[in-house]
Amino acid sequence: MSEDGSPSATLEDALQKYGAPLPAEIRDQLQRYIDALWEINKSLNLTRHTDYDKFVSRDLIDSLALAGQLKPNEEILDMGSGGGVPGIVIAILRPDIRVTLCDSVGKKAHAMQAIVEQLELEVPVYHNRAEEILEDFSFDAVVCRAVAPMKKLLTWLDGHWPAAGRLLTIKGGRWLEEVKEARHHGVTKGVEIRNAHEYETPGNDHPSVIVKVWPKGRKEP
Numbered sequence: 485m486s487e488d489g490s491p492s493a494t495l496e497d498a499l500q501k502y503g504a505p506l507p508a509e510i511r512d513q514l515q516r517y518i519d520a521l522w523e524i525n526k527s528l529n530l531t532r533h534t535d536y537d538k539f540v541s542r543d544l545i546d547s548l549a550l551a552g553q554l555k556p557n558e559e560i561l562d563m564g565s566g567g568g569v570p571g572i573v574i575a576i577l578r579p580d581i582r583v584t585l586c587d588s589v590g591k592k593a594h595a596m597q598a599i600v601e602q603l604e605l606e607v608p609v610y611h612n613r614a615e616e617i618l619e620d621f622s623f624d625a626v627v628c629r630a631v632a633p634m635k636k637l638l639t640w641l642d643g644h645w646p647a648a649g650r651l652l653t654i655k656g657g658r659w660l661e662e663v664k665e666a667r668h669h670g671v672t673k674g675v676e677i678r679n680a681h682e683y684e685t686p687g688n689d690h691p692s693v694i695v696k697v698w699p700k701g702r703k704e705p
């Protein structure tokens with residue numbers, strides 16, 4: 485449902501409503517992504533955002549915010565991509581970015597593989613935990629949304645920073661409490677943590693935050 489109460493009938497309507505106009509080429513690719521995702525979602529629970537308003541106001545706005553933190557031509561790992569947010573959406577929005585997707589659940593990884601093939605995107609998909617991928621490959625950044633609290637994310641990335649580069653994670657109003665909890669468990673010692681960007685998510689009381697984490701002693705990436 486939109487802010488004025490009437491649901492958007494098309495992607496273009498929702499993009500206009502939430503002030504996120506995009507070039508026609510990108511809009512068409514996003515439409516192909518939505519069609520593929522919603523079709524697979526009939527048999528596999530990948531997303532609850534199955535209307536244009538929710539897709540734009542949640543998935544697209546989050547992915548745009550994250551994409552805004554990436555430098556030209558960077559290589560990123562989307563940890564726990566689920567149905568492809570933010571990884572597939574960033575691959576569509578920013579063709580300069582080399583995106584790798586992973587999910588620890590096989591059914592989700594296979595669904596993403598099918599979507600990526602349908603969209604003809606050059607995006608590798610792994611059925612693996614991100615920590616395992618970081619044993620073999622290096623990135624400029626690991627990105628994620630709705631995967632785990634900071635304590636777990638930092639525990640998983642501990643020892644992997646040379647391969648992970650930096651972490652950019654989308655968080656809600658509780659992010660500072662999550663950082664406190666992580667500190668309490670001693671997993672923040674070797675890292676710097678910053679609020680890199682704050683933005684409004686329609687319908688949410690608190691702004692969303694892109695939290696950036698990188699290893700101590702390294703210049704802020």
Ligand SMILES: C[S@@+](CC[C@H](N)C(=O)[O-])C[C@H]1O[C@@H](n2cnc3c(N)ncnc32)[C@H](O)[C@@H]1O
Pocket residue numbers: 563564565566567568569570586587588589592612613614615628629630631632640
């Ligand atoms: C709640 S879903 C979020 C999906 C997507 N990022 C989104 O925001 O719509 C979290 C996903 O992370 C995956 N996951 C959890 N821990 C992981 C890890 N260490 N490496 C890779 N995937 C992980 C889960 O299998 C699940 O699909």
